[in-house]
Amino acid sequence: MPSLLVVAAISISVVTTSFISGILGMAGGMILMGILLALMPVPAAMMLHGVAQLASNGWRAWLWRRDVNWRVFRGFAFGAVGVLAIFGLVQIAVSKPVAYLLLGTTPFIGSLLPNDLKPNVDRAWQPLICGITCISIQLLAGISGPLLDVFFIQSQMDRRGVVATKAIGQAFGHILKIFYFGVLLSTAQDVIEWWLAGACVALAMLGTTLSRRVLETMTDANFRSWTRRTVMAIGTCYLITGLWLLC
Numbered sequence: 001m002p003s004l005l006v007v008a009a010i011s012i013s014v015v016t017t018s019f020i021s022g023i024l025g026m027a028g029g030m031i032l033m034g035i036l037l038a039l040m041p042v043p044a045a046m047m048l049h050g051v052a053q054l055a056s057n058g059w060r061a062w063l064w065r066r067d068v069n070w071r072v073f074r075g076f077a078f079g080a081v082g083v084l085a086i087f088g089l090v091q092i093a094v095s096k097p098v099a100y101l102l103l104g105t106t107p108f109i110g111s112l113l114p115n116d117l118k119p120n121v122d123r124a125w126q127p128l129i130c131g132i133t134c135i136s137i138q139l140l141a142g143i144s145g146p147l148l149d150v151f152f153i154q155s156q157m158d159r160r161g162v163v164a165t166k167a168i169g170q171a172f173g174h175i176l177k178i179f180y181f182g183v184l185l186s187t188a189q190d191v192i193e194w195w196l197a198g199a200c201v202a203l204a205m206l207g208t209t210l211s212r213r214v215l216e217t218m219t220d221a222n223f224r225s226w227t228r229r230t231v232m233a234i235g236t237c238y239l240i241t242g243l244w245l246l247c
Contacts (some may be wrong), residue, residue: 006039007196010048014200015207018056020230021145022163022211024223027230029053029170033103033142034238037096043181044192046142050178051197053143056204057171063212064164069157072127076169079131084176087139088184094140097245102141104239107231109147120154121165127151131169138173139180145170146231159223163215 013035021028032052036045061068094102121127130151134144148169152162215223 009039010036010196011199011203014052014056014203018052018204018207019211021053021056022060022208023214023218024227024230027145027227027234028056028207029143029145030103030231030234030238034100034234034241037099037142040192042093042096042099046177046181048192048197048200049142050174050181051192052200052204054171054174054178055201056208057167057174059205059208061164061168061171063208064160064167067158067160067164068168069121069161069165072121072130072165073168073172075121075125075127076131076134077172079128079133080135080169080173080176083132083135083139084180087136087180091184092140093181097242099141100238100242100245102137103143104235104237104242106137106141106144107146107235109150113150118154119151121151122155122157134169135173135176138177142177144173146235149227149231153224153228159215159218159220162223 013032017028017032017035019028020031029049033045033049036049039045040048119126119130121130130148134148134151137147138144145166148166152166155162157165218226
């Protein structure tokens with residue numbers, strides 16, 4: 001059973017990161033994954049992160065359900081299910097240093113590509129490719145928000161459409177992650193307290209609800225600018241952490 005201090009740290013982290021994700025459509029899950037990796041074993045961190053982020057993203061998708069781009073989500077979901085089938089056969093689980101390095105690398109993938117090669121979910125087949133690549137990273141590192149953003153940053157959707165569509169895609173991805181680590185990988189069973197998981201659900205919904213008014217007041221330009229800056233800063237921190245753990 002986790003200590004009171006650990007429970008308090010997790011609770012505060014879930015509310016705060018859900019609030020951040022509710023505004024930017026990402027970044028919060030990336031921060032939470034790093035915190036949970038510091039406090040728990042990798043399988044337990046993946047499971048608890050999946051539960052908290054499923055609640056956060058699922059509730060955010062419901063709040064903005066009228067703005068979801070269902071064409072993009074359908075393609076994403078098909079790619080995601082295909083990846084789960086492959087991972088179910090090979091059953092990969094990475095170490096903490098590798099997880100941190102993957103977390104840190106994903107924000108920089110998009111910036112390294114030339115403009116004419118950058119993904120865009122508005123294009124045909126791109127949602128399917130998005131589902132394949134993002135869920136692969138999610139099952140390895142626990143999050144895919146920064147990589148997911150690469151596919152959305154070039155799209156013509158406004159900030160509400162981006163947040164809503166990414167939220168439902170991420171919620172679906174976290175369902176697959178929970179199934180993968182909680183069912184397909186036997187080492188992840190019974191590694192988290194379910195009362196803690198239930199508390200995380202409520203706290204994630206609270207943080208997401210509080211963020212809605214802030215998102216309403218932002219402009220699309222500020223939304224995209226703050227998203228880029230935040231994920232790059234977090235990615236740098238995780239790259240340093242991963243390299244330090246390898247030394």
